[in-house]
Amino acid sequence: MAASWPPSSQTGTRATTKSTCTMDKVEGFHRFEVRNYSLIKGISAAKWVRSGTFPVGGYDWSVVFYPSGCLYAPRAGNMSLYLELMTSGATARAAFVARFVNPATGRSWRIRHIGIGQYNTTHAREGISPMTTAALEATYVDRDSDRLVIEVTLTVMGEPRTSATTRLGVPAPPSSDLPAHLGRLLESGELADVTFQVRGERFAAHRMVLAMRSPVFKAELFGPMSESGCITIQDVDPAFFKVLLHVIYTDCFPAMRDLDEDSSRELARHLLAAADRYGMDRLKAQCANILSTSLNAHTVASTLALAHLHGCHQLKDACVEFIITLGMDNGSVLTSRKDHSHDQQLGCFTFLGCFCNAVASILRIH
DSSP states (O other): OOOOSSOOOSSSOOOOEEOOEEEEEEEEEEEEEEESHHHHTTOOTTOOEEOOOEEETTEEEEEEEETTOOTTOSSTTBOEEEEEEOSTTOOEEEEEEEEEEOTTTOOEEEEEOSSOEEEOSSSOEEEEOOSBHHHHHHHTSBTTTTEEEEEEEEEEEEEEEEOOOEEOOSOOOOOOOHHHHHHHHHHHOTTOOEEEEETTEEEEEOHHHHHHHOHHHHHHHTTTTTTOSEEEEOSSOHHHHHHHHHHHHHSSOOOOTTOOHHHHHHHHHHHHHHHHHTTOHHHHHHHHHHHHTTOOTTTHHHHHHHHHHTTOHHHHHHHHHHHHHHTOOHHHHHHTOSOHHHHHHHTOHHHHHHHHHHHHHHHHHO
16 A cells, blocks of 8 residues: 555654754954055065965965055056965865054954855965055055054854754743843832942942942942942042943943944943952953053053053053054153043053153164
8 A cells, every 4th residue: 555645643743853054163363564565565566465374274374465456456556455375285265354454543444355265276365456555555554654454354164064853842041131130120220229429420229239240349338338328439430330330230331332432442441440449350351352452552551551550461461562563662652642631540650651661672672
């Protein structure tokens, strides 16, 4: 007797299974600095300069820069930038994003190579020719130090992997909504048992939440100030204290899409100082990371002083590396401060002076 289709169900149940396909990827970052740019900008098309070789995803790569463009560039007069696979006999799939950075002003321009490139022995390069050489030199080459910085973020694709088939169980529960609930508790002020008076503005809060997040708040609110219902704080701006409370309750920064780069940097400075004051190490590290990735010649001195005052060793190291890489002498470091009030508040003139003399000695040695 021929079997029927679809097969009938004898038990009234159906088989429910699942499998998953995952595409592995590895991401890497390379910073390529072109020094003495004026000496190479006049080289003919098809002449290039190359970065050092760097590994990502099990392959070796390099960045190839044509200041005057290459012969097969789609537009005459445009510079060209290529990513090249250096591993002999290999085949790889990768995508990259390039960023041209003026090392003095911090101004940058980001361009993504369209699609995922196929790299092999016969086709080892994929590239872009996003702007004219004249536009590049006018905006992104620092005339004083005669330098151009090219940053490349490379993503190397692996092979697709399909998991074994398993039974389809109950869907995974949603992520925790505890931060959202705590954020609403802060906004409503419901059940608040302590008030902060910050330069004329009042903020209601909850002792237990603050003590849970900060050992300093715990010592204060359940120690000498346990009987006080209102605590006065004079040395913090109310706007920054409000953001600090938001981070304490929700463990995340508020939306900062409306802030420009200077405002975001200023917020990170104040939050770093508050995090150090209240013993919030994770927030302190987050702020230090924000500041280290937004350094420029105008802010590096005050950021270095801030890092020194609050014991941020990684941020201090990032400032030192930036200053040495840029070749700034002690005079340029001290006179490039964008906001002198930071140094006056921090009281770090002596530290900056000693540091700059040390940097000058290092630069003379090199």
